[in-house]
Amino acid sequence: MLKLAILGFLHDRPLHGYELRRHLAALTGHVRPISDGTLYPAIKRLESDGLLVRSTEPGAAAAPRHTLRLTDAGRATLLDRLRTPDDLDVSDENRWFTVLAFLRHLDGEPAAQAAVLRRRLAFLDEPASFFYEGDRPVGAEEATDPFRRGMLLIARATTAAERDWLRTTLAELDRSV
Amino acid sequence: MLKLAILGFLHDRPLHGYELRRHLAALTGHVRPISDGTLYPAIKRLESDGLLVRSTEPGAAAAPRHTLRLTDAGRATLLDRLRTPDDLDVSDENRWFTVLAFLRHLDGEPAAQAAVLRRRLAFLDEPASFFYEGDRPVGAEEATDPFRRGMLLIARATTAAERDWLRTTLAELDRSV
DNA sequence: CGACCATACCTCGGAGTCGAGATATAGCAA
DNA sequence: TTGCTATATCTCGACTCCGAGGTATGGTCG
Structure with missing residues (x-):
């Protein structure tokens, strides 16, 4: 579901990890905020699966930020997931809300x-x-x-x-x- | 939370693993039933922590059943957990319902x-x-x-x-x- | 008799998750 | 200058969890 949420947020616009973390904290936050040790490895998984790409932009902020944007495959994966209800875990409140x-x-x-x-x-x-x-x-x-x-x-x-x-x-x- | 649920059910009366599995499936079932690969290792953890003991009763049913019962330490651990709200994760629907x-x-x-x-x-x-x-x-x-x-x-x-x-x-x- | 199902337990590999800590810069205040 | 906070990312070990599979036995049905 973390995967779905990341793809879902990036579908709106590119974000860097820290922004994504804030969005995720709002979505799941009142439930259970995800930790860095979960988020950043998840980003790497999605990257190595070719679902998103990162572009490093130095100078902008304090530390070098990696702007994350969906690839076509990433966008397709997100929509395919949503289009196949049978594969969606609809039985758990939290997961269901992520879908919604x-x-x-x-x-x-x-x-x-x-x-x-x-x-x-x-x-x-x-x-x-x-x-x-x-x-x-x-x-x-x-x-x-x-x-x-x-x-x-x-x-x-x-x-x-x-x-x-x-x-x-x-x-x-x-x-x- | 699985730990809390196991201790909670065993507080009522001794159960063997298979019964416990059914109770847990009812409690978390409409959410996400736990698998054997989760339940039995969890039982072993609780056992090696001294929170429950098993007594094998052959003959009764098909396969040899291990009746699980709480030790005093197990009972104390359960109640202590419930008595310290700060340690309870109250922010997740599922976990909160387990507490309740x-x-x-x-x-x-x-x-x-x-x-x-x-x-x-x-x-x-x-x-x-x-x-x-x-x-x-x-x-x-x-x-x-x-x-x-x-x-x-x-x-x-x-x-x-x-x-x-x-x-x-x-x-x-x-x-x- | 054989097929099948429910009971009953266990193990293993792989994956996800967490918490704690490391690293680095920029800005502000004492 | 020192220290604090916010930004921003990463790594590591430990643990939990799941799915898939394995091993039995007893009962029922044809």
């Missing part, structure tokens, strides 16, 4: 965008329960402790809100196909 | 439970924005594409629902101190 953040890059392809949303909707419609007592799931009403009850209530509210948004947005996308 | 799932083990310590909830509430009250355009954050109303707007709307709804629950639960806990 860059789905706009598929502009002009409302059907492809809708397919991604539909996949998430299908996932949300799967019945989920967090706990089992023996063989049967524990619902929000049955949980005797306030904390597990809270979990289930919050999850329910969250899911409902997202499902609403998904449905209305899907309706709009379908109209524009 | 086992906070009931601090029964009889409403003040300690409240401290954990307060930490989460403080985190939620921090202003968060996912995107920057240059230097200024992009709000839900400003986002021109429906997807980033959706992210921000969903995040807002989620946060509001959880904040409500946190406040009412905190009020109840404070009454019982």
